[in-house]
Amino acid sequence: MRQGNIQVDPQGRLRHFLTIEGLTPSILTEILDTAESFAATSEQAVKKLPLLRGKTIVNLFFEPSTRTRTTFELAAKRLSADVLNINVSASSTTKGESLLDTLRNLEAMYCDMFVVRHAESGAAHFIAQHVAPHVSVINAGDGSHAHPTQAILDMFTVRRHKGDFGKLCVAIVGDILHSRVARSQIHALTTLGVPEVRVIAPHTLLPAQIETLGVHVYHDLREGLRDVDVIMMLRLQRERMQGALLPSEREYFHLYGLTEEKLAYARPDVIIMHPGPINRGVEMDSAVADGPRSVILQQVSHGIAVRMAIMTLAMRVRPLAAEAGEAMTARKTK
């Protein structure tokens, strides 16, 4: 039996955050707007808000990722939630406990939200399909499928620099085949109305029929970068050299590595993004990574505000507060 979009409730509000695909532009904009208010809070001396006080958030990581886990932990703590970090690969599954057993046990401890990182595509959907009704699931990266919070923080960064999505030309460069980040970026960019999204990679790093996602395919970096406003570089895993996908890091850098010379093909005000960590000398030159057009560190800062926004929206904190405010206004009017 087919399931509909389990990410939104019958009122169209965010319930789980699993993938960008299927979310409306208004939901994405609401997340970006909410993140904007949290970004301002982060710049203040006291950064903590009581919005999720009394809630328990579990970082359920089935594959290691210190960076992503830390940003989720920090976001949850800034919202005053209690945070539990569980590295599942090192504990229960090695004892033969099934994924569903792990979930049931955590649910029995009255947790309110699972932030899930898993090596298999679809894992976050699977968990969302089986959690108790009061639990929300946020996908912190599943296989090659989706990394939606990363995509939203990228959109947040783009919006802060470029304002209007409706006139942009964006290039995504590198290992699209294995990249959950790229898939989520593509969905986010097309949903927000970016008229031209390009992917630039050799055939071996492009999934079949990628153009069906609404992108233009380029194999030549210089040609692909011509007149772009935003360049989103992807991380290249070193093991790709062993799978006959690429001949060598040197050749990859020669053809697809971002240098000042290749950057000259883009618009002068181009911004350069990367989900991190960067392989310097493979994906890009240090001069580019640390140069004036790089917004890579800003992406990291924005990650906290964006994750705070997604957590509050999925937990219905802001919508409920807004509803209460509207009800109060209505009573006063009467």
Next chain:
Amino acid sequence: MRLRISGGRVIDPAQGVDKVQDVYVAEGKIAALGKAPDGFTADREIVVRHQVVCPGLIDLCARLREPGQPHKATIASETAAAASAGITTLCCPPDTDPVIDTPAVVELIHHRAAQAGTARILPLGALTKGLAGNEIAEMMALTETGCVAISNAGRPVTNTLVMRRAMEYAATHDLLLILRAQDYWLSHGGCAHEGKVSTRLGLPGIPESAETAGLARDLLLIEQTGVRAHFGQLSTARAVQMIGRAQHDGLPVSADVSAHQLHLTEMDLGHFDSACHVSPPLRTLRDRDGLRKGLADGVIAVVCSDHQPHDPDAKLLPFTETEPGISALESLLPLTLRLVDEGVLSLTEALARLTSQPARILGIEAGSLAIGKPADICIYDPDRYWALSAATLISHGHNTPFLGWEFKGRVTHTLLGGRLVYVTDSQ
């Protein structure tokens, strides 16, 4: 026991029969059609007006999970499910545990089938020892014990020389090979058709060439060795074209398709629906239409179930970690009959692909209501609507994407060797 089945529409594709007439059964065999033999007095009469009486169905590929995985299913449970679906003969591939590569395993299966007594089981013997693809198995010993054909199940023989030797040996003894066309390296690690859906979901893909490259190799070796070969569970339109071309060139090859491949496509994966995780994967709409065309043209001779019952835990995981396969015995006939309603096949053609054609390929005494043949009979009500539900599935495996589907055509009686092995509750 002498039996008269009266008033039904008898359809026997093997004889070209489609007529309302009575069927007479004596001593487990068909005694006559239409007019009673001289001196025939029935001990029992089954009145089946407005129903179709056809040969019991023959399923070329059904995993029964025994020996080896009784937590998923048993020979008793699955032959009971088969009987309820009008299937009287099942071929079980050799990827049991232990593998069917010794006569002892064949005898065990026959013993359990006899104990269950609700369907005939024809084991397929292993092509290579342990299905490992390194050494050829004792094919003759296996066929002498009762294996009807030789197969490596879904395990690819990666070593082309071993495959050539296996074909040469099988050809020497005129054995039938049942093969799955696949290139190990191209399909390895994949779990969905490589295309727009696998790209969208980030699932490792299995390209069309995994099937066609494997098929091309095997066809070249068949041409060289002259072995009789049947390709099971085709999934791509291109492979159908290649089989058609090989048949045109006179190669002794035939093919089947799983019923689910004729109705589902990659789009049915939706948001990681593990019930649709099958091997070979669900392909594109173009492939589905190509398979249907191949079936209508006769290039594909048989529809099989590719029945693979699983325990619930096998499907309660992230998509890539789930086990492939559908519990499919009970949807085989209704999915094939749906092709008649959709104008793909005539009713006689559809029933031929479930009865006379698999019997012809295997060279067995079944799949026909000719006088003297075993009285393996399926009777179904062509006008009865019913819905497939977990509550009514007899198979121990409830892993099917067809739960909730409404079907037309319900089996009411199944006879095996003249013995009633299934009667629907409402009869």
